[in-house]
Amino acid sequence: MSAPHTGVPALLNTALPSPVPRDEHDQCPVTDVLRRVGDKWTVVVVVLLGQRPHRFNELHRGIEAISQRMLTRTLRGLEQDGLVHREVFPTNPPSVEYRLTPLGASLLEPLSALAEWAITHQPTIAASRGVNIRQPRDT
Template sequence: MNRDDLIPIPFVFEEPCPIRDVLDRIGDQWSLLILEVLAHGTMRFSQLERAIGDISKQMLSKTLRRLEEDGFVRRTLYPQVPPRVEYQLTDLGRSFLVPMKNLIAWANANHGAIRDARGDYRARGADR
Protein backbone atom coordinates (compact mmCIF):
# COMPACT_ATOMS: atom_id res chain seq x y z
CA MET A 1 0.00 0.00 0.00
CA ASN A 2 1.38 3.38 -0.90
CA ARG A 3 0.40 6.84 0.19
CA ASP A 4 -1.97 7.28 -2.79
CA ASP A 5 -4.02 4.25 -1.66
CA LEU A 6 -4.97 5.88 1.63
CA ILE A 7 -8.46 7.27 2.07
CA PRO A 8 -8.23 11.06 1.97
CA ILE A 9 -9.13 12.91 5.12
CA PRO A 10 -11.73 15.57 4.31
CA PHE A 11 -9.97 18.18 6.41
CA VAL A 12 -6.52 18.92 7.67
CA PHE A 13 -5.89 19.10 11.39
CA GLU A 14 -4.26 22.23 12.59
CA GLU A 15 -1.76 21.91 15.38
CA PRO A 16 -2.52 20.52 17.83
CA CYS A 17 -4.78 17.73 16.62
CA PRO A 18 -8.24 18.52 18.05
CA ILE A 19 -8.96 14.91 19.02
CA ARG A 20 -5.73 14.46 20.97
CA ASP A 21 -5.96 17.96 22.42
CA VAL A 22 -9.43 17.42 23.86
CA LEU A 23 -8.96 13.79 24.93
CA ASP A 24 -5.65 14.57 26.63
CA ARG A 25 -7.41 17.15 28.77
CA ILE A 26 -10.64 15.33 29.65
CA GLY A 27 -9.13 11.85 29.64
CA ASP A 28 -7.10 12.34 32.80
CA GLN A 29 -7.89 10.53 36.04
CA TRP A 30 -10.23 13.15 37.51
CA SER A 31 -11.92 15.32 34.87
CA LEU A 32 -14.75 12.95 33.98
CA LEU A 33 -15.52 12.34 37.65
CA ILE A 34 -15.66 16.08 38.34
CA LEU A 35 -17.88 16.70 35.32
CA GLU A 36 -20.17 13.85 36.37
CA VAL A 37 -20.52 15.29 39.89
CA LEU A 38 -21.16 18.80 38.55
CA ALA A 39 -23.86 17.40 36.25
CA HIS A 40 -26.02 17.33 39.40
CA GLY A 41 -25.69 21.08 39.93
CA THR A 42 -23.56 23.90 41.28
CA MET A 43 -21.17 22.90 44.06
CA ARG A 44 -18.59 24.38 46.35
CA PHE A 45 -15.04 23.06 46.48
CA SER A 46 -15.60 21.12 49.72
CA GLN A 47 -18.76 19.53 48.31
CA LEU A 48 -16.85 18.38 45.23
CA GLU A 49 -14.07 17.03 47.41
CA ARG A 50 -16.53 15.02 49.52
CA ALA A 51 -18.45 13.76 46.50
CA ILE A 52 -15.31 12.46 44.77
CA GLY A 53 -13.72 11.14 47.94
CA ASP A 54 -10.19 10.08 47.13
CA ILE A 55 -8.93 13.20 45.35
CA SER A 56 -6.43 15.51 47.04
CA LYS A 57 -7.22 19.21 47.44
CA GLN A 58 -4.28 20.04 45.19
CA MET A 59 -5.41 17.70 42.39
CA LEU A 60 -9.02 18.88 42.64
CA SER A 61 -7.88 22.49 42.41
CA LYS A 62 -5.57 21.78 39.45
CA THR A 63 -8.23 19.82 37.57
CA LEU A 64 -10.90 22.46 38.19
CA ARG A 65 -8.54 25.15 36.83
CA ARG A 66 -7.94 23.09 33.68
CA LEU A 67 -11.65 22.48 33.20
CA GLU A 68 -12.30 26.18 33.68
CA GLU A 69 -9.51 27.06 31.22
CA ASP A 70 -11.06 24.75 28.61
CA GLY A 71 -14.53 26.22 29.15
CA PHE A 72 -16.22 23.18 30.74
CA VAL A 73 -16.58 24.72 34.19
CA ARG A 74 -17.41 28.19 35.46
CA ARG A 75 -15.92 29.36 38.76
CA THR A 76 -17.88 32.07 40.58
CA LEU A 77 -16.29 33.95 43.47
CA TYR A 78 -18.67 35.70 45.85
CA PRO A 79 -16.93 38.58 47.66
CA GLN A 80 -18.04 37.92 51.19
CA VAL A 81 -16.31 36.96 54.42
CA PRO A 82 -15.29 34.21 54.26
CA PRO A 83 -15.14 34.15 50.44
CA ARG A 84 -17.47 31.68 48.78
CA VAL A 85 -16.54 29.96 45.52
CA GLU A 86 -18.92 27.84 43.48
CA TYR A 87 -18.37 25.68 40.43
CA GLN A 88 -20.88 24.80 37.76
CA LEU A 89 -20.92 23.40 34.26
CA THR A 90 -20.98 25.85 31.38
CA ASP A 91 -23.08 25.28 28.27
CA LEU A 92 -20.02 23.59 26.75
CA GLY A 93 -19.66 21.38 29.82
CA ARG A 94 -23.33 20.40 29.71
CA SER A 95 -23.06 19.64 25.99
CA PHE A 96 -20.26 17.20 26.78
CA LEU A 97 -22.45 15.20 29.18
CA VAL A 98 -24.17 13.29 26.34
CA PRO A 99 -21.01 11.84 24.74
CA MET A 100 -19.47 11.42 28.21
CA LYS A 101 -22.43 9.35 29.44
CA ASN A 102 -22.26 7.27 26.25
CA LEU A 103 -18.56 6.62 26.86
CA ILE A 104 -19.24 5.68 30.50
CA ALA A 105 -22.08 3.33 29.45
CA TRP A 106 -19.85 1.72 26.81
CA ALA A 107 -17.01 1.28 29.34
CA ASN A 108 -19.38 -0.27 31.89
CA ALA A 109 -20.91 -2.61 29.30
CA ASN A 110 -17.54 -3.74 27.92
CA HIS A 111 -15.27 -3.67 30.96
CA GLY A 112 -15.66 -7.40 31.61
CA ALA A 113 -14.77 -8.28 28.01
CA ILE A 114 -11.74 -5.99 28.13
CA ARG A 115 -10.55 -7.53 31.41
CA ASP A 116 -11.06 -11.02 29.94
CA ALA A 117 -9.06 -10.07 26.83
CA ARG A 118 -6.23 -8.77 29.00
CA GLY A 119 -6.21 -12.01 30.97
CA ASP A 120 -6.13 -14.07 27.75
CA TYR A 121 -3.28 -11.93 26.44
CA ARG A 122 -1.24 -12.46 29.62
CA ALA A 123 -2.01 -16.19 29.61
CA ARG A 124 -0.59 -16.49 26.09
CA GLY A 125 2.59 -14.81 27.34
CA ALA A 126 2.13 -12.05 24.81
CA ASP A 127 3.15 -9.26 27.18
CA ARG A 128 6.85 -10.16 27.19
Protein backbone atom coordinates in the same frame (compact mmCIF):
# COMPACT_ATOMS: atom_id res chain seq x y z
CA MET B 1 -24.26 1.62 19.17
CA SER B 2 -27.40 2.65 21.02
CA ALA B 3 -30.30 4.32 19.23
CA PRO B 4 -29.60 7.89 20.49
CA HIS B 5 -26.08 7.77 19.03
CA THR B 6 -26.72 6.29 15.58
CA GLY B 7 -26.46 9.62 13.75
CA VAL B 8 -23.02 10.44 15.14
CA PRO B 9 -20.38 10.63 12.39
CA ALA B 10 -17.62 8.10 12.79
CA LEU B 11 -14.02 9.13 13.27
CA LEU B 12 -13.15 6.54 10.66
CA ASN B 13 -14.66 8.80 7.99
CA THR B 14 -11.47 10.87 8.26
CA ALA B 15 -8.45 9.41 6.49
CA LEU B 16 -5.24 9.51 8.50
CA PRO B 17 -1.85 9.75 6.85
CA SER B 18 0.54 6.91 7.49
CA PRO B 19 2.62 7.48 9.47
CA VAL B 20 0.66 10.10 11.40
CA PRO B 21 2.93 13.16 11.74
CA ARG B 22 3.71 14.02 15.36
CA ASP B 23 2.78 17.69 15.00
CA GLU B 24 -0.60 16.81 13.46
CA HIS B 25 -1.31 14.41 16.31
CA ASP B 26 -0.24 16.96 18.93
CA GLN B 27 -2.35 19.73 17.37
CA CYS B 28 -5.42 17.57 16.69
CA PRO B 29 -8.53 18.86 18.51
CA VAL B 30 -9.54 15.28 19.36
CA THR B 31 -6.15 14.62 20.97
CA ASP B 32 -6.50 17.86 22.92
CA VAL B 33 -9.94 16.95 24.29
CA LEU B 34 -8.88 13.38 25.09
CA ARG B 35 -5.95 14.74 27.10
CA ARG B 36 -8.39 16.78 29.18
CA VAL B 37 -11.08 14.14 29.72
CA GLY B 38 -8.56 11.31 29.93
CA ASP B 39 -6.87 12.57 33.06
CA LYS B 40 -7.62 10.90 36.35
CA TRP B 41 -10.21 13.33 37.76
CA THR B 42 -11.90 15.33 34.98
CA VAL B 43 -14.74 12.92 34.24
CA VAL B 44 -15.83 12.56 37.86
CA VAL B 45 -15.70 16.35 38.38
CA VAL B 46 -17.72 16.98 35.21
CA VAL B 47 -20.29 14.34 36.19
CA LEU B 48 -20.69 15.79 39.70
CA LEU B 49 -21.04 19.32 38.33
CA GLY B 50 -23.51 17.98 35.77
CA GLN B 51 -25.81 17.06 38.66
CA ARG B 52 -25.74 20.56 40.20
CA PRO B 53 -23.33 23.39 41.09
CA HIS B 54 -20.92 22.60 43.92
CA ARG B 55 -18.70 24.53 46.24
CA PHE B 56 -15.06 23.49 46.39
CA ASN B 57 -15.31 21.62 49.70
CA GLU B 58 -18.45 19.78 48.55
CA LEU B 59 -16.52 18.51 45.53
CA HIS B 60 -13.54 17.62 47.68
CA ARG B 61 -15.72 15.62 50.09
CA GLY B 62 -17.54 14.02 47.14
CA ILE B 63 -14.36 12.60 45.60
CA GLU B 64 -12.74 10.53 48.29
CA ALA B 65 -9.21 10.10 46.93
CA ILE B 66 -8.53 13.51 45.35
CA SER B 67 -6.18 15.96 47.02
CA GLN B 68 -7.06 19.64 47.30
CA ARG B 69 -4.18 20.45 44.98
CA MET B 70 -5.39 18.04 42.26
CA LEU B 71 -8.97 19.25 42.56
CA THR B 72 -7.76 22.84 42.21
CA ARG B 73 -5.67 21.93 39.14
CA THR B 74 -8.55 20.00 37.57
CA LEU B 75 -11.03 22.81 38.14
CA ARG B 76 -8.60 25.42 36.80
CA GLY B 77 -8.02 23.37 33.65
CA LEU B 78 -11.75 22.91 33.11
CA GLU B 79 -12.30 26.63 33.69
CA GLN B 80 -9.48 27.51 31.28
CA ASP B 81 -11.09 25.29 28.62
CA GLY B 82 -14.46 27.00 29.14
CA LEU B 83 -16.14 23.88 30.55
CA VAL B 84 -16.59 25.16 34.12
CA HIS B 85 -17.63 28.54 35.45
CA ARG B 86 -16.23 29.70 38.79
CA GLU B 87 -18.27 32.24 40.72
CA VAL B 88 -16.95 34.01 43.80
CA PHE B 89 -19.56 35.26 46.28
CA PRO B 90 -18.73 38.36 48.36
CA THR B 91 -19.03 36.72 51.76
CA ASN B 92 -16.50 36.73 54.55
CA PRO B 93 -14.59 34.54 53.88
CA PRO B 94 -15.42 34.49 50.16
CA SER B 95 -17.22 31.38 48.97
CA VAL B 96 -16.74 29.92 45.52
CA GLU B 97 -19.18 27.87 43.49
CA TYR B 98 -18.42 25.83 40.38
CA ARG B 99 -20.90 24.91 37.68
CA LEU B 100 -20.76 23.57 34.16
CA THR B 101 -20.97 26.06 31.34
CA PRO B 102 -23.21 25.21 28.38
CA LEU B 103 -20.07 23.87 26.67
CA GLY B 104 -19.30 21.70 29.71
CA ALA B 105 -22.89 20.45 29.85
CA SER B 106 -22.63 19.47 26.17
CA LEU B 107 -19.81 17.10 27.15
CA LEU B 108 -22.18 15.00 29.31
CA GLU B 109 -23.82 13.25 26.35
CA PRO B 110 -20.60 11.97 24.74
CA LEU B 111 -19.28 11.00 28.19
CA SER B 112 -22.50 9.06 28.77
CA ALA B 113 -22.07 7.28 25.44
CA LEU B 114 -18.49 6.38 26.36
CA ALA B 115 -19.60 5.18 29.82
CA GLU B 116 -22.32 3.05 28.23
CA TRP B 117 -19.78 1.52 25.84
CA ALA B 118 -17.29 0.85 28.66
CA ILE B 119 -19.86 -0.83 30.89
CA THR B 120 -21.20 -2.93 28.03
CA HIS B 121 -17.74 -4.11 26.98
CA GLN B 122 -16.06 -4.34 30.39
CA PRO B 123 -16.40 -8.14 30.63
CA THR B 124 -14.91 -8.64 27.15
CA ILE B 125 -12.02 -6.27 27.83
CA ALA B 126 -11.35 -7.90 31.22
CA ALA B 127 -11.39 -11.36 29.62
CA SER B 128 -8.92 -10.19 26.98
CA ARG B 129 -6.66 -8.96 29.76
CA GLY B 130 -7.06 -12.21 31.66
CA VAL B 131 -8.65 -10.40 34.59
CA ASN B 132 -11.61 -11.59 36.62
CA ILE B 133 -14.02 -8.77 37.35
CA ARG B 134 -16.36 -8.80 40.30
CA GLN B 135 -19.99 -8.55 39.37
CA PRO B 136 -22.22 -6.49 41.66
CA ARG B 137 -24.25 -8.62 44.02
CA ASP B 138 -28.02 -8.57 43.85
CA THR B 139 -29.42 -7.61 47.22
